[in-house]
Amino acid sequence: MDFSQMNAAEQAHMSKVIEKKQMQDFLRMYSNLVERCFNSCCNDFTSKALSSKEEQCVMNCTDKFLKHSERVGARFAEQNADAMNK
Amino acid sequence: MSKQAGDSVFPQPKSQLTGVKAALQYTGIPPSWLDKRPSLPSRNWLIFLGVTSTIAGYYIYDRRKCKEIRKEYVDKVKNLADVPLHSLDYPRKVTVYGSKWPADEDYDRGMKYFRKYVKPILVAAAIDFEMINGRRHGDLARRIADDIKKRRRLELGLDQPPIVLPHHSPEDQRRRELEGGIVIVGRPTFKEFMAGLKRGWTERLEIVDREEMLSQDLENDGKFDESELETNVVSDGPDLDGEPIPTTSRLPSSKSFPAFTPPHLQGPSPSSTAKASEQSTIPASMNTPPARIPPMPPVLLVHFVDYIGFSQIPHMIWEFFNQRHKAQSGAEAAYRLVKDVTRPFNAPPEEELSRLAAEAESQGEPDPSQPHLSEPSLADLDFDKDVESSYKKSYVRDFTDVITKARQEYYEKLPARLETARALAWGTREPTKEEANYPPPTEVELRAERMKKELRWRADEEGWDIIRPGKPVAWDERLRDVLKVFVDPPSETRSGQAKEEEAK
Numbered sequence: 192m193d194f195s196q197m198n199a200a201e202q203a204h205m206s207k208v209i210e211k212k213q214m215q216d217f218l219r220m221y222s223n224l225v226e227r228c229f230n231s232c233c234n235d236f237t238s239k240a241l242s243s244k245e246e247q248c249v250m251n252c253t254d255k256f257l258k259h260s261e262r263v264g265a266r267f268a269e270q271n272a273d274a275m276n277k
Numbered sequence: 278m279s280k281q282a283g284d285s286v287f288p289q290p291k292s293q294l295t296g297v298k299a300a301l302q303y304t305g306i307p308p309s310w311l312d313k314r315p316s317l318p319s320r321n322w323l324i325f326l327g328v329t330s331t332i333a334g335y336y337i338y339d340r341r342k343c344k345e346i347r348k349e350y351v352d353k354v355k356n357l358a359d360v361p362l363h364s365l366d367y368p369r370k371v372t373v374y375g376s377k378w379p380a381d382e383d384y385d386r387g388m389k390y391f392r393k394y395v396k397p398i399l400v401a402a403a404i405d406f407e408m409i410n411g412r413r414h415g416d417l418a419r420r421i422a423d424d425i426k427k428r429r430r431l432e433l434g435l436d437q438p439p440i441v442l443p444h445h446s447p448e449d450q451r452r453r454e455l456e457g458g459i460v461i462v463g464r465p466t467f468k469e470f471m472a473g474l475k476r477g478w479t480e481r482l483e484i485v486d487r488e489e490m491l492s493q494d495l496e497n498d499g500k501f502d503e504s505e506l507e508t509n510v511v512s513d514g515p516d517l518d519g520e521p522i523p524t525t526s527r528l529p530s531s532k533s534f535p536a537f538t539p540p541h542l543q544g545p546s547p548s549s550t551a552k553a554s555e556q557s558t559i560p561a562s563m564n565t566p567p568a569r570i571p572p573m574p575p576v577l578l579v580h581f582v583d584y585i586g587f588s589q590i591p592h593m594i595w596e597f598f599n600q601r602h603k604a605q606s607g608a609e610a611a612y613r614l615v616k617d618v619t620r621p622f623n624a625p626p627e628e629e630l631s632r633l634a635a636e637a638e639s640q641g642e643p644d645p646s647q648p649h650l651s652e653p654s655l656a657d658l659d660f661d662k663d664v665e666s667s668y669k670k671s672y673v674r675d676f677t678d679v680i681t682k683a684r685q686e687y688y689e690k691l692p693a694r695l696e697t698a699r700a701l702a703w704g705t706r707e708p709t710k711e712e713a714n715y716p717p718p719t720e721v722e723l724r725a726e727r728m729k730k731e732l733r734w735r736a737d738e739e740g741w742d743i744i745r746p747g748k749p750v751a752w753d754e755r756l757r758d759v760l761k762v763f764v765d766p767p768s769e770t771r772s773g774q775a776k777e778e779e780a781k
Contacts, residue, residue, distance in 0.1 A: 268442055276440060
C-alpha cells in the first residue's frame with residue numbers, strides 16, 4: 192500500500208477499503224475466539240447458567256487467545272523484518 | 278465290542294498321570310511330552326543364547342539408562358518452562374557453534390551430539406537455541422569474524438541499522454544476548470571460535486569481498502597469460518610469484534586481508550571503485566582494533582570426540598554400547614547452561630602465552646600424536662586437549678601436502694587445456710570428433726574453475742592452520758576479562774568436583 196502514488200480520492204477509497212477489511216478481520220477473530228472458548232470450556236449442559244468454573248475458564252481463554260495472537264503477530268513482524276533486511 | 282484292526286486307539290501315556298497332566302492328556306498334546314522332565318537346551322544352544330542375550334541385554338540396559346538420565350535431568354529443569362512470559366517478551370536464547378571434525382566427511386557430527394544429548398534438556402527448560410555449523414575447516418571462524426565486524430560497523434555507524442521494530446530495540450537485544458549463552462561443541466570448534474573472535478576484533482572494518490580479492494590476486498599470477506609455452510612451464514606451480522610483472526602490488530599470502538591495491542590494477546567494475554572509495558573514507562581511528570571488548574555471553578564448553586578411522590573402531594564399538602556416558606556428560610553440560618552459574622575464563626598469564634605461541638610457530642608441525650605433556654597446563658585453553666591425539670594420523674600428516682600436490686598437478690595440466698581452449702576459440706584448428714561431442718571447457722570456464730579451486734584450497738589451508746594439533750588456541754589479551762565459562766551450580770556438585778567437571 193503506497194499512498195504516495197495516489198491522489199486524494201483514491202486515498203480515501205483505499206483507506207475505506209482497509210478499514211472495512213480490518214473490521215472484518217476483527218470480527219472474524221472474535222467469532223473464532225467465541226467458538227474455541229465455548230468448545231473447550233462449556234461441556235456440561237445439565238444447567239443453563241454459567242458456573243463459576245466456566246466463568247473462570249472463559250476469562251482465561253480470552254486472555255490467552257489475545258496474548259497468543261499478540262505474540263504471533265510480533266513473531267510474524269520479526270520474520271518479515273528479517274526477510275526484508277536480507 | 279472287540280477291537281478291530283484299523284480302529285483308532287486312545288494313546289496311553291507310559292506312567293499314570295496325576296494332577297494337571299491327567300487333564301492335559303485329553304487335550305491332544307502328544308503323551309510323550311507329558312512324561313518328559315524339564316531340561317536345559319544343548320551346550321551349543323546354551324552358548325548361542327548366552328552370547329546373544331548378553332549382548333542384547335547390555336544394549337538394552339545402556340539405552341534404558343540413557344532414557345533415565347535424560348528424564349532425570351529433564352525433570353530437574355522442567356519447572357522453568359512453566360514460568361509465565363509476557364506475550365511480547367522473548368525466552369532465553371543461546372547460540373550453538375559446531376564445526377567439521379578432521380577427517381570426517383560428515384560436518385554435522387558435533388551438532389548431532391548437541392541435538393541428541395544436550396537439546397532435550399534445553400527444550401524442557403524452554404531455552405531457545407540457534408545452531409551455526411561450519412561445513413569446512415575454518416568456515417566457522419570466518420563466520421564469527423564476519424559477524425563481529427558487522428557488529429563493529431553497526432556500532433560505529435558505518436552501516437544502516439536494520440529496520441527496528443517497536444519492541445525490539447538494540448539495547449534490549451544486547452541485554453537478551455548477554456543473558457543467553459554460547460555453546461561450543463568439541464575442541465576444533467573451540468579453536469575456530471577463538472580464532473574467529475581474535476580476527477573479528479583485530480581486523481580492519483572494510484567490507485572485503487573475498488572472491489574479488491582472490492580474483493585480483495590471481496590476475497597478477499600470469500597463469501592465463503598468452504606468453505610462450507616455455508615461460509609458462511618454467512614458472513613455479515603453486516607460488517604466486519608467477520611472471521615478473523613489474524607491479525608494486527605483490528599481495529602477501531592469505532594470512533591477512535590486504536586492503537589496498539593500486540588503482541591501475543583495479544578492474545573497471547563499480548564494486549571495486551566503491552570499495553576503493555570506502556577504503557579511504559573509514560578513518561584510521563575507527564579501523565584500529567578497539568582497546569576493550571564489550572561483554573560477551575558466557576561460554577559452555579561441551580566435551581565431544583568423534584571417533585573416525587580404522588584404528589578407532591574399538592572406541593566406536595565401546596561407544597555404541599556405552600552411550601549412557603555421553604548422555605550423562607551432555608545432560609550435565611545442558612544443566613550447567615540452564616542453571617547459569619559462571620566463573621571468569623582461566624587463561625595463563627601473558628608471558629607464558631606469548632612464549633608458547635612463539636615456540637609453537639617456530640617448531641612448525643610437531644608430532645601430532647603426542648599431546649604436549651611437557652608443556653605447562655594452559656588451564657581453560659587446554660579444553661579437551663587429549664582429544665587431538667585421536668585425530669586420524671594420516672589426515673593430519675598429509676593435509677597440506679595433498680593440497681600442494683593437487684595445486685601442482687592442476688597448474689601442470691592447465692597450459693595444455695588453455696591451448697586447446699584458445700585454439701578452438703580462435704578457430705586456428707577444427708575440433709576433433711571427441712571435442713565436437715564433448716566440448717572442452719572454454720577459457721572463461723577455465724578461469725572460473727581455477728577461481729573456484731583456489732578459493733577452496735586457500736580456505737582449507739587457512740582452516741587447517743587454525744585446527745591442526747600443533748597450533749595453540751588463539752588468544753587475545755582483551756578477552757581476558759570478557760570471557761566467562763559455565764560451571765556446575767554449587768549445591769549440586771557431589772563432593773565439590775566443580776573444577777574437574779568443567780575441565781571435561
